[in-house]
Amino acid sequence: MKTHHQYPTRIQNDYWLDLLSVQKITTKSINTLLNEGVREVVRKTKLEMSQYRKDRDSIRSSGAMR
Numbered sequence: 270m271k272t273h274h275q276y277p278t279r280i281q282n283d284y285w286l287d288l289l290s291v292q293k294i295t296t297k298s299i300n301t302l303l304n305e306g307v308r309e310v311v312r313k314t315k316l317e318m319s320q321y322r323k324d325r326d327s328i329r330s331s332g333a334m335r
């Protein structure tokens with residue numbers, strides 16, 4: 270089973286330059302930094318989805334009480 274995926278991407282030049290700057294400061298590889306960014310986006314999205322579900326359920330339950 271393949272544990273990684275080679276995905277060609279287009280990164281805006283400003284973001285690429287920022288990424289190169291962070292790489293120099295941290296000495297982490299570009300791949301490591303991109304994977305950290307992906308993990309952060311997934312974590313944030315999961316939290317947002319969870320909060321959305323909680324809000325939706327609260328609205329439905331308070332609407333049912335009327």
